[in-house]
Amino acid sequence: MSLHEIALTLNDGTETTFGQFTGRAVLVVNVASKCGYTRQYEGLEALYRRFKDRGFTVLGVPCNQFAGQEPGSDAEIVEFCRVNFGVTFPLAAKVNVLGKDQHPLYASLTRFPAEDGLGEKVKWNFEKFLVSPQGGVVGRFRSAVEPDDQEFIAVIEAVLPASVPIAS
Template identity: 45%
Template sequence: MSIYDFEVETIKGEKTTLSDYKNQVVLIVNTASKCGFTLQYKELQELYDQYGDQGFTVLGFPCNQFMGQEPGDNKEIESFCEMNYGVRFPMFSKIDVKGENAHPLFVFLTNNAPGILGSKAIKWNFTKFLIHINGEVVKRYSPNTNPIEIKPDIENLLKEVVK
């Protein structure tokens, strides 16, 4: 199983699968607009701008499970991201990333890349998962990890992208 097997909904409400991202290095992030880490949208966009034409993308999944820090609807989230951070990377509909209603994608991600001390639960917004071009989870990064710090790992994986 890989990330390509999961159905998701775009921020515009269109159902799709992640198979659109086959043979790309992907960084999946659970996001929030009113979080202390929200400034990471800027760095995520910088990564997307720098590596997007080399076979890399960022996928943002808004989540309101952490102190209600993503209260808006999809339209408000999309507008906020575009206006405040110039986000052009793909964003998806708001989902749960933990608990009994967790989206199956995030169950897969956390099972394949547990956090510190083997914990599977996502503890906060802006947890990041780096995905190999074959759709397998390579690494999990904490919310404290600035996206720019992930550059060496992205560059290493980009060497395997078939152009």
């Protein structure tokens, strides 16, 4: 199964597939509201605003599997993100990124090895996967990589599509 075929529920309850992002570069980030990295929401929103018109999006995927740092409901999560960080990029419904109930999106994403060679398992909140407009994982970045890191931004810019699909 390709990434584009994977079912996805957005935070507002909309049922879709990852295919809604076909033709766009997507940064998939497992997020949490009570984490030391939560402040990265601000930088992720800045990236989204900077590159969205060039065929880029951020997909925040809430997960409560790391020290219970995302305990809220989907509605509470979106409210927290919008009020505290002005988040306008899409958020998925809360999922598991690890274990027997791992969401299929993460089962596919984690086949791409981490740069540090520590294996496929997501280690913490705010781990980032960069997906090309064609649907292939082209980069994986651990939590400590900040959204304003210039090398990270250069990788994003290199994968932006030559033309931007018309939004539906």
